[in-house]
Amino acid sequence: MRIPELGEPALAAALSDFLTTAGADGADPYLAAKRALQTSGIELARAYAKVRAALLPGQCVLDWGCRHAALPWLARAEFGERIELHGCDVCATDDYAAFHTRCGLHYTRLAHPWRLPYPDAQFDTVLAGGTLEHVPNDGESLTELWRVLKPGGALLITHLPNTASWTEFISRLWFPAQAHARRYALNAFRQRLLHHGFDTVAAGHHQLMPSSLPAAWRRPWLSRLVAAVQPLNALENVWPLRRFSATLWLIARRCEGF
Structure with missing residues (x-):
């Protein structure tokens, strides 16, 4: 583990600059959502800050499910050229090429639901931000992530949907197309990782x-309300409120035996 190099405000500013100047298609609804509220970038910077201590200069890093490579960009903002970045997803190579180029990320389009086109033990670290809950078979995917990590390598998971999230409950009621079909409880998922060869640290x-x-809800007054309640996130790990937080994060290490 290391002492992080940038504070969260600097990370959020770097991400805002990345989203604004990368030159990708403004009609992309996914990017439009990321650009709509400043709080979205602040949230992502906070999520990255929870796991980044496991990133080190000289590492070879894979962003599994990278899309527009927001997490790798934050790593690039901290490390510059001292880190090697790879990314993979099901998106076409050209979809987010402007982002990948600016980030200096080597992108690979996936052709199989869970198999990864990388040799055994290639990566020091795998970033998995908001990906595991979307794959066809999360168990097979965890096995593949174990395979491509070096012994002792780190799996950094962010944005894993929390089974008791109150915001997820609202989404299931009013916006089911945006809700997650697969959700996770922290203690149970730690045990699940253990069965796939990962020790959560x-x-x-x-x-x-x-x-x-x-x-449909992007109104100026609602945006101001969302910004106004952000300080309450300081309670996200306070019992019993933590039970209702939106997502989970974990740092886990590949183990050879227990």
Whole structure:
């Protein structure tokens, strides 16, 4: 573990600059949602800050499910050229090429639901931000992540949907298309990781208050309300409120035996 190099405000500013100047298609609804509220970038910087202590200069890092490579960009903002960044997803190579180029990320489009086109033990670290809950088979995917990590390598998970999240409950009621079909409880998921060869060394809850809004709710007064309640996220790991946080984060290490 290391002492982080940038504070969260600097990380959020770097991400805002990345989203504004990368030159990608403004019609992309996914990017439009990320750009709509400043709080979305602040939330992502906070999530990265929870796991980044496991990133070190000289590492070879894979962002599994990278899309526009927001997490790798934050790593690039901290390390510059002292880190090697790879990314993979199901998106076409050209979809987010401007982001990948600016980030200096080597992108690979995936052709199989869970198999990864990398040799055994290639990566020091794997970033998995908001990915595991979307894959066809999360168990097979965890096995593949174990395979491509070096012994002792770190799996950094962020934005894993929390089974008791109150915001997820609202989404399931009013915006089911945006809700997650697969959700996780922290203690049970730590045990699940253990069965796939990962020892969890740090974990917690993230984001008690919402940081974004559905497109139908993007009104100036609601955006101001979302910004006003963000300080309540300081309670995201306080019992019993942590039970209702939106997502989970974990740092786990590949182990050869227990």
